[in-house]
Amino acid sequence: MQYRTRFAPSPTGYMHLGGLRTALYAYLFAKKNNGVFILRIEDTDRERQVEGTAEIIYETLAEVGLTYDEGPDVGGPYGPYVQSERMEIYREHAEMLVKRGHAYYCFCGKEELDEQRLIHHASRVSHKYNKHCANLSSEEITRKLSEGTPCVIRQNVPEEGKVFFNDCVYGRIEVEKNTLEDQIILKSDGFPTYNFANVVDDRLMGVTHVIRGNEFLSSTPKHVLLYEGFGWEPPVYIHVPTIMRTADKKLSKRDGDAYFGDFIAKGYLKEAIVNYIALLGWSPGGEKEKFSLAELVEAFDIEGISKSPAIFDIKKLDWLNGEYLRAMDGEEFHDKALPYIKEGVKRDIDTRMVAKLMKDRVERLTEIPEQLDFIDALPDYSLELYTHKKMKTNAESAGQMLAEIFPVLERLDDWRQEAIHETLMALVERLGCKNGQILWPLRVALSGKAQTPGGGIEIAVILGKGETLARISHALGKLK
RNA sequence: GGCCCGUUGGUCAAACGGCUAAGACACGGCCCUUUCACGGCUGAGAUAAGGGUUCGAUUCCCUUACGGGUCACCA
Numbered sequence: 001m002q003y004r005t006r007f008a009p010s011p012t013g014y015m016h017l018g019g020l021r022t023a024l025y026a027y028l029f030a031k032k033n034n035g036v037f038i039l040r041i042e043d044t045d046r047e048r049q050v051e052g053t054a055e056i057i058y059e060t061l062a063e064v065g066l067t068y069d070e071g072p073d074v075g076g077p078y079g080p081y082v083q084s085e086r087m088e089i090y091r092e093h094a095e096m097l098v099k100r101g102h103a104y105y106c107f108c109g110k111e112e113l114d115e116q117r118l119i120h121h122a123s124r125v126s127h128k129y130n131k132h133c134a135n136l137s138s139e140e141i142t143r144k145l146s147e148g149t150p151c152v153i154r155q156n157v158p159e160e161g162k163v164f165f166n167d168c169v170y171g172r173i174e175v176e177k178n179t180l181e182d183q184i185i186l187k188s189d190g191f192p193t194y195n196f197a198n199v200v201d202d203r204l205m206g207v208t209h210v211i212r213g214n215e216f217l218s219s220t221p222k223h224v225l226l227y228e229g230f231g232w233e234p235p236v237y238i239h240v241p242t243i244m245r246t247a248d249k250k251l252s253k254r255d256g257d258a259y260f261g262d263f264i265a266k267g268y269l270k271e272a273i274v275n276y277i278a279l280l281g282w283s284p285g286g287e288k289e290k291f292s293l294a295e296l297v298e299a300f301d302i303e304g305i306s307k308s309p310a311i312f313d314i315k316k317l318d319w320l321n322g323e324y325l326r327a328m329d330g331e332e333f334h335d336k337a338l339p340y341i342k343e344g345v346k347r348d349i350d351t352r353m354v355a356k357l358m359k360d361r362v363e364r365l366t367e368i369p370e371q372l373d374f375i376d377a378l379p380d381y382s383l384e385l386y387t388h389k390k391m392k393t394n395a396e397s398a399g400q401m402l403a404e405i406f407p408v409l410e411r412l413d414d415w416r417q418e419a420i421h422e423t424l425m426a427l428v429e430r431l432g433c434k435n436g437q438i439l440w441p442l443r444v445a446l447s448g449k450a451q452t453p454g455g456g457i458e459i460a461v462i463l464g465k466g467e468t469l470a471r472i473s474h475a476l477g478k479l480k
Numbered sequence: 481g482g483c484c485c486g487u488u489g490g491u492c493a494a495a496c497g498g499c500u501a502a503g504a505c506a507c508g509g510c511c512c513u514u515u516c517a518c519g520g521c522u523g524a525g526a527u528a529a530g531g532g533u534u535c536g537a538u539u540c541c542c543u544u545a546c547g548g549g550u551c552a553c554c555a
Contacts, residue, residue, distance in 0.1 A: 308547095
Protein backbone atom coordinates (compact mmCIF):
# COMPACT_ATOMS: atom_id res chain seq x y z
CA MET A 1 0.00 0.00 0.00
CA GLN A 2 1.19 3.44 -0.86
CA TYR A 3 1.35 5.89 2.03
CA ARG A 4 -0.49 9.16 1.63
CA THR A 5 -0.08 12.12 3.98
CA ARG A 6 -1.46 15.61 3.86
CA PHE A 7 -0.91 19.08 5.17
CA ALA A 8 -4.24 20.77 5.79
CA PRO A 9 -3.85 24.38 6.86
CA SER A 10 -6.58 26.96 7.01
CA PRO A 11 -5.87 30.17 5.14
CA THR A 12 -6.12 32.54 8.06
CA GLY A 13 -2.69 34.12 8.22
CA TYR A 14 0.95 33.82 7.36
CA MET A 15 2.80 30.53 7.46
CA HIS A 16 3.37 29.68 11.09
CA LEU A 17 6.56 27.84 11.97
CA GLY A 18 4.58 25.21 13.84
CA GLY A 19 2.50 24.63 10.75
CA LEU A 20 5.54 24.54 8.56
CA ARG A 21 7.10 21.89 10.76
CA THR A 22 3.93 19.80 10.63
CA ALA A 23 3.97 20.10 6.84
CA LEU A 24 7.64 19.15 6.86
CA TYR A 25 7.05 15.99 8.88
CA ALA A 26 4.12 14.99 6.66
CA TYR A 27 6.29 15.56 3.60
CA LEU A 28 9.28 13.72 5.04
CA PHE A 29 7.21 10.77 6.09
CA ALA A 30 5.57 10.47 2.68
CA LYS A 31 8.80 10.85 0.75
CA LYS A 32 10.75 8.54 3.01
CA ASN A 33 8.20 5.86 2.17
CA ASN A 34 7.84 6.69 -1.52
CA GLY A 35 4.38 7.96 -0.75
CA VAL A 36 2.22 10.88 -1.77
CA PHE A 37 2.09 14.26 -0.08
CA ILE A 38 -1.13 16.23 -0.42
CA LEU A 39 -2.03 19.84 0.29
CA ARG A 40 -5.60 20.59 1.25
CA ILE A 41 -6.95 24.02 2.09
CA GLU A 42 -9.39 24.03 4.99
CA ASP A 43 -11.46 27.13 4.49
CA THR A 44 -14.70 26.19 6.17
CA ASP A 45 -14.71 29.12 8.55
CA ARG A 46 -15.71 32.04 6.41
CA GLU A 47 -15.22 34.57 9.16
CA ARG A 48 -11.58 33.83 9.85
CA GLN A 49 -10.62 33.72 6.20
CA VAL A 50 -7.84 36.11 5.23
CA GLU A 51 -7.54 37.07 1.60
CA GLY A 52 -4.37 35.96 -0.11
CA THR A 53 -3.10 33.68 2.62
CA ALA A 54 -3.66 30.51 0.63
CA GLU A 55 -1.17 31.92 -1.87
CA ILE A 56 1.33 32.45 0.94
CA ILE A 57 0.96 28.80 1.82
CA TYR A 58 1.63 27.72 -1.77
CA GLU A 59 4.59 30.05 -2.06
CA THR A 60 6.19 29.10 1.23
CA LEU A 61 5.93 25.38 0.59
CA ALA A 62 7.44 25.89 -2.85
CA GLU A 63 10.19 28.11 -1.47
CA VAL A 64 11.38 25.56 1.04
CA GLY A 65 10.97 22.66 -1.35
CA LEU A 66 8.01 20.86 0.17
CA THR A 67 6.43 20.06 -3.16
CA TYR A 68 3.07 18.39 -2.92
CA ASP A 69 1.92 15.79 -5.38
CA GLU A 70 -1.72 16.77 -5.14
CA GLY A 71 -3.25 20.08 -4.16
CA PRO A 72 -5.47 23.00 -5.14
CA ASP A 73 -3.08 24.53 -7.64
CA VAL A 74 -1.62 21.30 -8.99
CA GLY A 75 -4.72 19.14 -9.10
CA GLY A 76 -4.91 15.41 -8.51
CA PRO A 77 -7.34 12.52 -8.72
CA TYR A 78 -9.22 13.27 -5.48
CA GLY A 79 -10.04 16.95 -5.88
CA PRO A 80 -11.21 19.48 -5.33
CA TYR A 81 -8.57 20.13 -2.68
CA VAL A 82 -10.27 23.19 -1.24
CA GLN A 83 -12.97 22.40 1.28
CA SER A 84 -15.30 25.23 0.30
CA GLU A 85 -15.59 23.53 -3.08
CA ARG A 86 -16.72 20.26 -1.54
CA MET A 87 -19.93 21.37 0.13
CA GLU A 88 -22.13 18.74 -1.50
CA ILE A 89 -19.85 15.98 -0.38
CA TYR A 90 -20.12 17.02 3.25
CA ARG A 91 -23.90 17.35 3.15
CA GLU A 92 -24.31 13.93 1.56
CA HIS A 93 -22.04 12.35 4.11
CA ALA A 94 -23.67 14.09 7.04
CA GLU A 95 -27.06 12.85 5.88
CA MET A 96 -25.62 9.41 5.42
CA LEU A 97 -24.60 9.50 9.06
CA VAL A 98 -28.09 10.65 10.08
CA LYS A 99 -29.59 7.68 8.27
CA ARG A 100 -27.22 5.37 10.04
CA GLY A 101 -28.20 6.81 13.42
CA HIS A 102 -24.79 8.30 14.15
CA ALA A 103 -25.95 11.88 13.71
CA TYR A 104 -29.12 13.91 14.06
CA TYR A 105 -30.66 17.23 13.15
CA CYS A 106 -30.59 19.80 15.90
CA PHE A 107 -32.80 22.87 15.95
CA CYS A 108 -31.62 24.38 19.19
CA GLY A 109 -30.85 28.07 18.85
CA LYS A 110 -27.38 29.39 19.34
CA GLU A 111 -28.52 31.87 21.99
CA GLU A 112 -30.15 29.33 24.28
CA LEU A 113 -27.14 27.05 23.99
CA ASP A 114 -24.80 29.88 24.86
CA GLU A 115 -26.96 30.70 27.81
CA GLN A 116 -26.87 27.16 29.06
CA ARG A 117 -23.13 27.04 28.62
CA LEU A 118 -22.76 30.15 30.76
CA ILE A 119 -24.94 28.71 33.50
CA HIS A 120 -22.94 25.51 33.53
CA HIS A 121 -19.74 27.41 33.54
CA ALA A 122 -20.84 29.62 36.43
CA SER A 123 -21.92 26.65 38.50
CA ARG A 124 -18.75 24.80 37.59
CA VAL A 125 -20.59 21.95 35.99
CA SER A 126 -18.85 20.56 32.96
CA HIS A 127 -20.83 21.52 29.90
CA LYS A 128 -22.19 19.17 27.31
CA TYR A 129 -25.06 19.50 24.90
CA ASN A 130 -28.03 17.75 26.45
CA LYS A 131 -29.03 15.71 23.40
CA HIS A 132 -32.39 17.47 23.38
CA CYS A 133 -32.88 17.12 19.63
CA ALA A 134 -31.68 13.54 19.53
CA ASN A 135 -35.04 12.57 20.94
CA LEU A 136 -37.26 14.46 18.52
CA SER A 137 -39.89 12.38 16.76
CA SER A 138 -39.40 11.84 13.08
CA GLU A 139 -42.65 13.71 12.40
CA GLU A 140 -41.38 16.73 14.23
CA ILE A 141 -38.06 16.63 12.43
CA THR A 142 -39.76 16.39 9.05
CA ARG A 143 -42.07 19.25 9.95
CA LYS A 144 -39.28 21.55 11.12
CA LEU A 145 -37.20 20.75 8.10
CA SER A 146 -40.05 21.45 5.72
CA GLU A 147 -40.73 24.71 7.54
CA GLY A 148 -37.15 25.64 6.92
CA THR A 149 -36.24 25.95 10.60
CA PRO A 150 -32.53 26.69 10.86
CA CYS A 151 -30.68 23.61 11.93
CA VAL A 152 -27.33 21.92 12.30
CA ILE A 153 -26.36 18.28 12.25
CA ARG A 154 -24.76 16.83 15.34
CA GLN A 155 -22.76 13.71 15.87
CA ASN A 156 -24.63 11.21 18.01
CA VAL A 157 -22.17 9.93 20.58
CA PRO A 158 -23.26 6.88 22.56
CA GLU A 159 -23.51 7.46 26.29
CA GLU A 160 -21.74 4.32 27.27
CA GLY A 161 -18.57 2.53 26.38
CA LYS A 162 -15.06 3.59 25.44
CA VAL A 163 -13.25 4.64 22.31
CA PHE A 164 -9.56 4.23 21.73
CA PHE A 165 -6.93 4.64 19.08
CA ASN A 166 -3.22 4.05 18.88
CA ASP A 167 -1.19 7.14 18.23
CA CYS A 168 2.28 6.51 16.83
CA VAL A 169 3.77 9.07 19.16
CA TYR A 170 1.56 8.99 22.25
CA GLY A 171 0.56 5.35 22.25
CA ARG A 172 -2.86 4.03 23.15
CA ILE A 173 -5.37 6.69 24.05
CA GLU A 174 -8.66 5.65 25.48
CA VAL A 175 -11.57 7.74 26.72
CA GLU A 176 -15.09 7.19 27.99
CA LYS A 177 -17.62 8.07 25.34
CA ASN A 178 -19.64 10.00 27.88
CA THR A 179 -16.88 12.58 28.15
CA LEU A 180 -17.46 13.45 24.51
CA GLU A 181 -20.00 15.96 23.34
CA ASP A 182 -22.43 15.64 20.46
CA GLN A 183 -20.42 18.06 18.44
CA ILE A 184 -21.82 19.87 15.45
CA ILE A 185 -20.62 18.37 12.20
CA LEU A 186 -22.57 20.49 9.76
CA LYS A 187 -23.18 24.13 10.60
CA SER A 188 -26.40 26.01 9.88
CA ASP A 189 -24.68 27.78 7.01
CA GLY A 190 -24.15 24.40 5.40
CA PHE A 191 -20.41 24.37 6.01
CA PRO A 192 -18.91 21.39 7.82
CA THR A 193 -16.87 21.82 10.98
CA TYR A 194 -13.22 20.80 11.04
CA ASN A 195 -13.98 17.71 13.05
CA PHE A 196 -16.24 16.40 10.33
CA ALA A 197 -14.60 17.67 7.18
CA ASN A 198 -11.18 16.31 8.04
CA VAL A 199 -12.62 12.84 8.52
CA VAL A 200 -14.56 12.83 5.27
CA ASP A 201 -11.73 14.35 3.26
CA ASP A 202 -8.99 12.20 4.69
CA ARG A 203 -11.02 9.17 3.87
CA LEU A 204 -12.04 10.27 0.40
CA MET A 205 -8.53 11.42 -0.43
CA GLY A 206 -7.08 8.13 0.67
CA VAL A 207 -4.96 9.60 3.46
CA THR A 208 -3.31 6.75 5.32
CA HIS A 209 -1.35 8.71 7.93
CA VAL A 210 -2.67 11.80 9.65
CA ILE A 211 0.20 13.93 10.89
CA ARG A 212 -0.93 17.02 12.78
CA GLY A 213 -0.36 19.10 15.89
CA ASN A 214 -1.20 17.57 19.22
CA GLU A 215 -3.91 20.13 19.92
CA PHE A 216 -6.02 17.60 18.00
CA LEU A 217 -5.18 14.73 20.29
CA SER A 218 -8.25 15.24 22.46
CA SER A 219 -10.66 15.50 19.57
CA THR A 220 -9.31 12.43 17.81
CA PRO A 221 -11.62 10.03 19.70
CA LYS A 222 -14.56 11.89 18.16
CA HIS A 223 -13.00 11.48 14.74
CA VAL A 224 -12.57 7.78 15.35
CA LEU A 225 -16.24 7.52 16.26
CA LEU A 226 -17.11 9.24 13.00
CA TYR A 227 -15.02 6.74 11.05
CA GLU A 228 -16.78 3.95 12.86
CA GLY A 229 -20.16 5.50 12.14
CA PHE A 230 -19.37 5.36 8.45
CA GLY A 231 -18.02 1.86 8.77
CA TRP A 232 -14.55 3.04 7.80
CA GLU A 233 -11.18 2.07 9.14
CA PRO A 234 -9.49 5.11 10.79
CA PRO A 235 -6.09 6.24 9.48
CA VAL A 236 -2.87 5.97 11.42
CA TYR A 237 -2.47 8.94 13.72
CA ILE A 238 0.79 10.74 14.34
CA HIS A 239 0.40 13.72 16.64
CA VAL A 240 3.39 16.01 17.01
CA PRO A 241 4.28 18.18 20.01
CA THR A 242 3.89 21.94 20.05
CA ILE A 243 6.70 24.40 19.42
CA MET A 244 6.89 26.88 22.28
CA ARG A 245 8.51 30.25 22.72
CA THR A 246 9.00 29.73 26.43
CA ALA A 247 7.90 26.90 28.67
CA ASP A 248 4.38 28.29 28.90
CA LYS A 249 4.00 30.45 25.81
CA LYS A 250 3.54 29.41 22.23
CA LEU A 251 5.22 31.19 19.37
CA SER A 252 3.07 34.18 18.64
CA LYS A 253 2.42 36.87 16.14
CA ARG A 254 2.93 39.55 18.76
CA ASP A 255 6.46 38.51 19.54
CA GLY A 256 7.38 38.37 15.88
CA ASP A 257 8.68 34.87 16.29
CA ALA A 258 5.92 32.87 14.72
CA TYR A 259 6.04 33.26 10.98
CA PHE A 260 8.39 31.88 8.42
CA GLY A 261 8.47 35.24 6.67
CA ASP A 262 9.60 36.99 9.88
CA PHE A 263 12.71 34.87 9.95
CA ILE A 264 13.55 35.40 6.32
CA ALA A 265 13.27 39.13 6.95
CA LYS A 266 15.59 38.79 9.92
CA GLY A 267 18.31 37.36 7.71
CA TYR A 268 17.90 33.64 8.22
CA LEU A 269 18.34 31.17 5.38
CA LYS A 270 15.37 29.02 4.48
CA GLU A 271 17.53 25.89 4.60
CA ALA A 272 18.61 26.70 8.14
CA ILE A 273 15.06 27.34 9.28
CA VAL A 274 13.83 24.06 7.84
CA ASN A 275 16.79 22.20 9.27
CA TYR A 276 16.29 23.74 12.70
CA ILE A 277 12.55 23.16 13.02
CA ALA A 278 12.97 19.59 11.82
CA LEU A 279 15.08 19.01 14.90
CA LEU A 280 12.56 20.61 17.25
CA GLY A 281 10.55 17.71 18.50
CA TRP A 282 12.31 15.10 16.46
CA SER A 283 15.73 13.55 16.75
CA PRO A 284 17.47 11.52 14.09
CA GLY A 285 19.41 9.77 16.83
CA GLY A 286 22.95 10.32 15.67
CA GLU A 287 25.16 13.32 16.21
CA LYS A 288 24.70 14.89 12.83
CA GLU A 289 22.80 18.16 13.05
CA LYS A 290 23.12 19.74 9.67
CA PHE A 291 20.67 18.23 7.22
CA SER A 292 19.58 19.21 3.74
CA LEU A 293 15.97 18.47 2.86
CA ALA A 294 17.05 15.37 0.96
CA GLU A 295 19.06 14.20 3.95
CA LEU A 296 16.07 14.78 6.22
CA VAL A 297 13.97 12.58 3.97
CA GLU A 298 16.60 9.91 4.26
CA ALA A 299 16.90 10.19 8.03
CA PHE A 300 13.28 10.72 8.96
CA ASP A 301 11.61 8.23 11.26
CA ILE A 302 8.54 8.77 13.41
CA GLU A 303 10.24 6.81 16.18
CA GLY A 304 12.31 9.90 16.85
CA ILE A 305 9.36 12.24 17.44
CA SER A 306 9.14 13.31 21.04
CA LYS A 307 6.07 13.69 23.18
CA SER A 308 6.87 16.86 25.03
CA PRO A 309 6.75 20.41 23.71
CA ALA A 310 9.99 21.92 22.46
CA ILE A 311 11.11 25.45 23.18
CA PHE A 312 12.32 27.39 20.20
CA ASP A 313 15.91 28.46 20.87
CA ILE A 314 16.84 31.36 18.64
CA LYS A 315 20.48 31.07 19.72
CA LYS A 316 20.74 27.64 18.27
CA LEU A 317 19.07 28.77 15.07
CA ASP A 318 21.65 31.57 14.91
CA TRP A 319 24.43 29.05 15.20
CA LEU A 320 22.95 26.76 12.59
CA ASN A 321 22.35 29.66 10.24
CA GLY A 322 26.00 30.60 10.71
CA GLU A 323 26.98 27.06 9.82
CA TYR A 324 25.12 27.37 6.53
CA LEU A 325 26.69 30.74 5.82
CA ARG A 326 30.21 29.49 6.53
CA ALA A 327 29.67 26.42 4.39
CA MET A 328 28.72 28.46 1.33
CA ASP A 329 31.27 28.98 -1.38
CA GLY A 330 32.59 32.50 -1.77
CA GLU A 331 30.57 33.44 -4.83
CA GLU A 332 27.29 32.23 -3.39
CA PHE A 333 27.88 34.10 -0.16
CA HIS A 334 28.83 37.21 -2.06
CA ASP A 335 25.59 37.12 -4.02
CA LYS A 336 23.50 36.62 -0.91
CA ALA A 337 25.41 39.25 1.07
CA LEU A 338 25.57 41.88 -1.65
CA PRO A 339 22.27 43.63 -0.85
CA TYR A 340 23.29 43.88 2.78
CA ILE A 341 26.76 45.15 1.95
CA LYS A 342 25.23 47.80 -0.28
CA GLU A 343 22.89 48.71 2.54
CA GLY A 344 25.80 49.32 4.88
CA VAL A 345 28.22 50.93 2.44
CA LYS A 346 27.41 53.51 -0.25
CA ARG A 347 31.01 54.15 -1.23
CA ASP A 348 32.45 52.15 -4.10
CA ILE A 349 34.33 49.19 -2.64
CA ASP A 350 35.53 45.72 -3.47
CA THR A 351 32.43 43.80 -2.44
CA ARG A 352 34.05 40.43 -2.99
CA MET A 353 36.77 41.23 -0.53
CA VAL A 354 34.28 42.52 2.00
CA ALA A 355 32.10 39.45 1.54
CA LYS A 356 35.08 37.23 2.17
CA LEU A 357 35.80 39.04 5.42
CA MET A 358 32.18 38.86 6.53
CA LYS A 359 31.60 35.20 5.79
CA ASP A 360 32.96 33.75 9.03
CA ARG A 361 31.86 36.70 11.10
CA VAL A 362 28.10 36.76 10.81
CA GLU A 363 25.37 34.38 11.72
CA ARG A 364 22.67 36.38 10.02
CA LEU A 365 22.94 38.41 6.85
CA THR A 366 21.28 41.34 8.57
CA GLU A 367 24.32 41.77 10.83
CA ILE A 368 26.38 42.86 7.85
CA PRO A 369 25.43 46.53 7.48
CA GLU A 370 26.24 47.51 11.03
CA GLN A 371 29.60 45.75 10.93
CA LEU A 372 30.55 47.85 7.94
CA ASP A 373 29.29 51.16 9.25
CA PHE A 374 32.79 52.62 9.63
CA ILE A 375 33.59 52.45 5.95
CA ASP A 376 31.52 55.34 4.69
CA ALA A 377 32.27 57.59 7.62
CA LEU A 378 34.88 57.28 10.32
CA PRO A 379 33.07 57.31 13.65
CA ASP A 380 34.15 59.69 16.34
CA TYR A 381 36.25 57.57 18.67
CA SER A 382 37.97 57.84 22.00
CA LEU A 383 41.76 57.84 22.27
CA GLU A 384 41.44 55.09 24.83
CA LEU A 385 40.87 52.71 21.94
CA TYR A 386 44.57 52.96 21.23
CA THR A 387 45.34 51.32 24.52
CA HIS A 388 45.57 47.57 24.16
CA LYS A 389 47.32 45.65 26.90
CA LYS A 390 48.28 42.62 24.91
CA MET A 391 49.52 44.67 21.98
CA LYS A 392 51.40 46.92 24.38
CA THR A 393 50.05 50.04 22.81
CA ASN A 394 48.55 53.28 24.05
CA ALA A 395 47.75 56.69 22.62
CA GLU A 396 51.31 57.84 22.90
CA SER A 397 52.94 54.87 21.21
CA ALA A 398 50.18 54.81 18.65
CA GLY A 399 51.01 58.36 17.69
CA GLN A 400 54.63 57.45 17.14
CA MET A 401 53.78 54.37 15.13
CA LEU A 402 51.25 56.09 12.93
CA ALA A 403 53.82 58.76 12.22
CA GLU A 404 56.11 56.00 10.97
CA ILE A 405 53.35 54.29 9.00
CA PHE A 406 52.16 57.34 7.14
CA PRO A 407 55.22 58.07 5.00
CA VAL A 408 55.78 54.42 4.25
CA LEU A 409 52.28 53.95 2.94
CA GLU A 410 52.36 57.26 1.18
CA ARG A 411 55.30 56.04 -0.87
CA LEU A 412 53.55 52.76 -1.71
CA ASP A 413 51.89 52.74 -5.13
CA ASP A 414 50.95 49.08 -5.35
CA TRP A 415 47.84 49.10 -3.14
CA ARG A 416 47.21 45.40 -3.06
CA GLN A 417 46.87 43.49 0.21
CA GLU A 418 50.12 41.54 -0.22
CA ALA A 419 52.08 44.67 -0.99
CA ILE A 420 50.73 46.57 1.99
CA HIS A 421 51.39 43.57 4.18
CA GLU A 422 54.97 43.28 2.97
CA THR A 423 55.57 46.98 3.41
CA LEU A 424 54.27 47.06 6.95
CA MET A 425 56.12 43.91 7.94
CA ALA A 426 59.28 45.50 6.68
CA LEU A 427 58.49 48.45 8.90
CA VAL A 428 57.96 46.13 11.85
CA GLU A 429 61.35 44.64 11.25
CA ARG A 430 63.05 48.00 10.92
CA LEU A 431 61.51 49.28 14.14
CA GLY A 432 62.11 46.02 15.95
CA CYS A 433 58.57 45.97 17.39
CA LYS A 434 55.69 43.48 17.41
CA ASN A 435 53.08 43.28 14.64
CA GLY A 436 50.38 44.40 16.97
CA GLN A 437 52.15 47.57 17.89
CA ILE A 438 51.67 49.01 14.47
CA LEU A 439 48.66 47.05 13.28
CA TRP A 440 46.49 47.84 16.26
CA PRO A 441 46.89 51.59 15.96
CA LEU A 442 46.32 51.30 12.22
CA ARG A 443 43.04 49.48 12.73
CA VAL A 444 41.82 52.06 15.21
CA ALA A 445 42.90 54.97 13.07
CA LEU A 446 41.14 53.55 10.02
CA SER A 447 37.97 52.30 11.65
CA GLY A 448 37.52 54.01 14.98
CA LYS A 449 36.52 50.63 16.33
CA ALA A 450 38.17 47.91 18.37
CA GLN A 451 36.45 45.14 16.48
CA THR A 452 36.31 45.07 12.73
CA PRO A 453 35.95 42.49 10.02
CA GLY A 454 39.58 41.98 9.06
CA GLY A 455 42.48 43.92 10.48
CA GLY A 456 44.25 47.17 9.64
CA ILE A 457 45.70 45.87 6.40
CA GLU A 458 42.41 44.60 5.01
CA ILE A 459 40.68 47.81 5.98
CA ALA A 460 43.36 49.84 4.24
CA VAL A 461 42.78 47.85 1.07
CA ILE A 462 39.03 48.35 1.27
CA LEU A 463 39.30 52.08 1.95
CA GLY A 464 41.87 52.72 -0.75
CA LYS A 465 45.04 54.72 -0.48
CA GLY A 466 43.58 58.21 -0.38
CA GLU A 467 41.07 57.53 2.40
CA THR A 468 43.62 55.49 4.33
CA LEU A 469 46.13 58.30 4.40
CA ALA A 470 43.42 60.82 5.22
CA ARG A 471 42.31 58.79 8.22
CA ILE A 472 45.86 58.32 9.44
CA SER A 473 46.56 62.01 9.30
CA HIS A 474 43.24 62.65 11.04
CA ALA A 475 44.43 60.30 13.79
CA LEU A 476 47.77 62.02 13.96
CA GLY A 477 45.93 65.28 14.49
CA LYS A 478 43.85 63.78 17.28
CA LEU A 479 46.90 62.33 18.95
CA LYS A 480 48.94 65.49 19.03
C1' G B 481 -13.36 22.23 36.95
C1' G B 482 -13.95 17.28 33.66
C1' C B 483 -11.13 14.53 30.12
C1' C B 484 -6.36 13.82 27.63
C1' C B 485 -1.04 14.51 27.34
C1' G B 486 3.67 15.70 29.10
C1' U B 487 8.24 16.42 32.78
C1' U B 488 16.67 14.10 31.49
C1' G B 489 21.61 20.28 32.55
C1' G B 490 19.36 27.30 30.86
C1' U B 491 17.71 25.22 25.66
C1' C B 492 17.45 21.04 21.86
C1' A B 493 18.14 16.17 23.00
C1' A B 494 20.62 10.51 23.30
C1' A B 495 20.30 6.39 26.36
C1' C B 496 13.71 2.41 24.76
C1' G B 497 15.83 -2.51 32.69
C1' G B 498 22.27 -3.12 33.17
C1' C B 499 28.19 1.42 32.78
C1' U B 500 31.64 7.17 35.47
C1' A B 501 23.59 9.48 32.11
C1' A B 502 26.05 10.90 25.09
C1' G B 503 26.26 15.04 21.86
C1' A B 504 24.83 20.09 20.22
C1' C B 505 23.57 25.42 21.38
C1' A B 506 24.46 28.96 25.13
C1' C B 507 28.07 29.97 29.26
C1' G B 508 33.48 29.93 31.66
C1' G B 509 38.81 28.97 30.79
C1' C B 510 43.01 28.01 27.54
C1' C B 511 45.32 27.88 22.56
C1' C B 512 45.51 30.07 17.58
C1' U B 513 45.42 35.27 16.00
C1' U B 514 46.97 42.48 14.17
C1' U B 515 40.86 42.96 16.96
C1' C B 516 36.51 40.20 16.62
C1' A B 517 34.93 35.91 14.64
C1' C B 518 36.16 31.00 12.76
C1' G B 519 38.80 26.66 14.37
C1' G B 520 40.99 23.43 18.33
C1' C B 521 41.21 21.87 23.51
C1' U B 522 38.89 22.10 28.14
C1' G B 523 35.36 23.18 32.43
C1' A B 524 30.79 23.64 35.02
C1' G B 525 25.84 21.96 34.57
C1' A B 526 20.39 17.11 34.38
C1' U B 527 16.94 12.14 35.15
C1' A B 528 10.58 17.18 39.12
C1' A B 529 9.32 14.78 44.30
C1' G B 530 7.82 10.43 46.95
C1' G B 531 6.48 5.50 46.93
C1' G B 532 6.51 0.68 44.76
C1' U B 533 8.06 -3.75 41.01
C1' U B 534 13.11 -5.77 40.17
C1' C B 535 19.38 -8.54 41.56
C1' G B 536 19.26 -3.73 39.19
C1' A B 537 15.59 1.62 37.38
C1' U B 538 16.07 7.83 33.35
C1' U B 539 13.52 3.49 31.40
C1' C B 540 7.75 -0.29 34.14
C1' C B 541 3.43 0.90 37.88
C1' C B 542 1.03 4.36 41.54
C1' U B 543 0.62 9.14 44.06
C1' U B 544 1.87 14.31 44.35
C1' A B 545 3.67 18.81 42.16
C1' C B 546 4.27 21.67 37.97
C1' G B 547 3.24 22.59 32.73
C1' G B 548 0.41 22.03 28.22
C1' G B 549 -3.92 20.69 25.24
C1' U B 550 -9.18 20.29 24.91
C1' C B 551 -14.17 21.00 26.47
C1' A B 552 -17.12 26.62 19.96
C1' C B 553 -22.24 26.65 14.43
C1' C B 554 -12.50 27.85 15.14
C1' A B 555 -9.24 24.94 12.94
